[in-house]
Amino acid sequence: MVCIDLDGTLLDDKRNISEINKEAIRKATNNDIKVIISTGRIFSNAVEYAELLGLNTPIISSSGAVIGDLHFGEFGCRNIIDYDSCRYILEVSLNSDSKISFSSLDTIYTNDFEMKVLLDIVKMKDDTFRNTKISYIQKYSQWDEVFKSGTVKSDIRFKKVADVIKIKNEMAKRFEVVNFTATNLEITNQGVSKGKAIEILAKHFGVSPNEIIAIGDSENDLSMIKYAGMGIAMGNAGKIVIDNSDFTTETNNNNGVAKAINKFVFNRI
DSSP states (O other): OOEIIIIIIISSSSSSOHHHHHHHHHHHTTTTTTEHHHHSSSSHHHHHHHHTOOSSSSSEEEEGGEEEEEEEEEEEEEEEHHHHHHHHHHHHHHHHTTEEEEEEEEEEEEEHHHHHHHHHHHHHHOOOOOEEEEEEEEOOOOOOOHHHOOEEEEEEEOOOOOHHHHHHHHHHTEEEEEEEEEEEEEEEEEOHHHHHHHHHHHHHOOOOOOGOOEEEEEOOGGHHHHHHSSEEEEETTTTHHTTSSSSEEGGGGGGGHHHHHHHSSSOOO
């Protein structure tokens, strides 16, 4: 089984998947290797990349909060953050110098107008965002309906790194919290991670950890990199990811995924 992150890993900096990476994935699937997308993106968007790659395996999305099947919907895991916890996360964000978003299976809700505009522009230009809904929340009272709809992950964007450290330590008492970037926190229920999601799929398919390769670049990839028998960091990964990986491949702009698959699946240098 090969588990692959999207942003900063399979996708280059322009959000494209190179033909070399596509070919390596096709070759792996043709040789009965289960290729699993494992991303922080929402389920509906991850499905679009799975379709682009011709995959028919379950998809890990929202950093492990959702395990979904391309053809039949949810595979068996949708870890919803309860209403009171959503309220708490929102209050912490509103009391700090930050912007927040919550995501469900197919919608990103945000009070960050700049993020809303950016996502709308990307959606117009990028066909892989066709099933992603973006909702701008202007009023405090609107969050009630959002939280009742079933959210699985929250992202908080800060202006200062110092604020990130403070809020991360506070949030970690109640939630699973990882840095996506130096100024961005991803928040899910405790016990939710890409590593746990891979463990669930590994047991389902009867695959042992030493038969798994996991490839990623960010802190939210650490759990799957540590769980896999072969954890691979991208050349553009952060130091903490590289230090906890078994091998470092090329960058996301230099077909690092294909080079890792060719080296460790097909023994081609």
